[in-house]
Amino acid sequence: MADRNNGVESLKLPVIDLLSSHRLATATSIHQACKDTGFFYLINHGIEIELIQKALEESKNFFSLPLEEKMKLAWKEHRGYTPLCSERLGDVKETIYIGPVEDDKSYLNQWPSRDILPSWRFTMELYYEKVRAAGRMLISLIALALNLEEDFFEKDGPMDPFLRLLHYPGEQGVLDEKVLGSSAHSDYGMMTLLVTDGVPGLQVCREKTKKPQVWEDVPHISGAFVVNIGDMMERWTNCLYRSTLHRVIRTGQERYSMAFFLNPFPDSVVKCLKSCCSEASPPRFPPIRSGDYLKERYRANNIGNTGNDQ
Numbered sequence: 001m002a003d004r005n006n007g008v009e010s011l012k013l014p015v016i017d018l019l020s021s022h023r024l025a026t027a028t029s030i031h032q033a034c035k036d037t038g039f040f041y042l043i044n045h046g047i048e049i050e051l052i053q054k055a056l057e058e059s060k061n062f063f064s065l066p067l068e069e070k071m072k073l074a075w076k077e078h079r080g081y082t083p084l085c086s087e088r089l090g091d092v093k094e095t096i097y098i099g100p101v102e103d104d105k106s107y108l109n110q111w112p113s114r115d116i117l118p119s120w121r122f123t124m125e126l127y128y129e130k131v132r133a134a135g136r137m138l139i140s141l142i143a144l145a146l147n148l149e150e151d152f153f154e155k156d157g158p159m160d161p162f163l164r165l166l167h168y169p170g171e172q173g174v175l176d177e178k179v180l181g182s183s184a185h186s187d188y189g190m191m192t193l194l195v196t197d198g199v200p201g202l203q204v205c206r207e208k209t210k211k212p213q214v215w216e217d218v219p220h221i222s223g224a225f226v227v228n229i230g231d232m233m234e235r236w237t238n239c240l241y242r243s244t245l246h247r248v249i250r251t252g253q254e255r256y257s258m259a260f261f262l263n264p265f266p267d268s269v270v271k272c273l274k275s276c277c278s279e280a281s282p283p284r285f286p287p288i289r290s291g292d293y294l295k296e297r298y299r300a301n302n303i304g305n306t307g308n309d310q
């Protein structure tokens with residue numbers, strides 16, 4: 001399951017091929033991965049490597065702008081820019097969030113000026129739409145794996161995904177190991193589809209209650225997404241699927257990544273699935289409206305920290 005690499009284990013995660021014509025076999029492999037580590041690689045996802053590279057390049061163009069320019073897009077209503085060290089644990093990263101690009105709230109998105117970054121919005125909208133399409137296919141396979149109708153997770157309304165671009169700056173000298181790029185966390189939504197520029201740093205802790213915690217590197221596979229289960233899917237499945245703790249350590253090297261958070265429709269009620277509970281294993285969490293759950297998690301993590309949170 002793991003390789004040794006400079007004293008830190010490297011995880012060998014399963015690779016899921018989204019183009020495989022054996023839907024049931026693919027759904028079974030995803031099911032297994034979600035139960036084992038809650039992490040897997042996704043290939044043949046339909047997003048060309050050129051588009052991934054272009055989006056990473058545009059991300060770099062944005063984060064290279066003067067702070068004053070970036071602050072014009074300061075985070076509000078879950079969209080926009082969060083500066084370095086602004087989240088709860090002082091993580092050394094800056095981010096920008098992009099919400100749904102074509103629903104009735106798309107006007108809330110904050111875009112850099114066309115005069116400064118002419119093709120930025122177009123690239124991000126295209127990337128958003130393509131990753132969402134891959135995400136929808138994945139979610140329908142998960143529904144299949146859980147013996148649900150394939151549209152189960154979108155029956156109340158369309159998913160509400162958020163794209164978050166992240167930049168971890170390069171740093172010189174000896175780094176304080178206690179300060180991280182992204183502190184240990186689990187993601188809030190259904191699933192996350194992540195790509196990085198290949199610079200290492202992402203680590204996973206498979207047993208969150210084990211002390212001391214054991215962290216393993218997630219190796220980069222060019223062109224593949226790293227997919228992980230989020231807390232709402234863990235709640236839906238009564239912990240059958242694992243929303244695994246992960247973090248990004250600082251290596252001194254500059255790093256870019258793009259996380260696509262698949263969130264349920266805000267009015268969807270996340271409630272233990274019948275197939276995942278029994279008398280011996282009652283629901284561990286009360287039902288909750290997805291929108292309320294997310295709002296609380298954002299608030300607790302102080303995301304944005306710009307005083308603009310609604």
Ligand SMILES: O=C(O)CCC(=O)C(=O)O
Nearest residue numbers: 166182196202248257259
């Ligand atoms: O930057 C990364 O590789 C991971 C980011 C992440 O875990 C997140 O944004 O939730």
Ligand SMILES: [Fe+2]
Nearest residue numbers: 185186187246
């Ligand atoms: Fe994460």
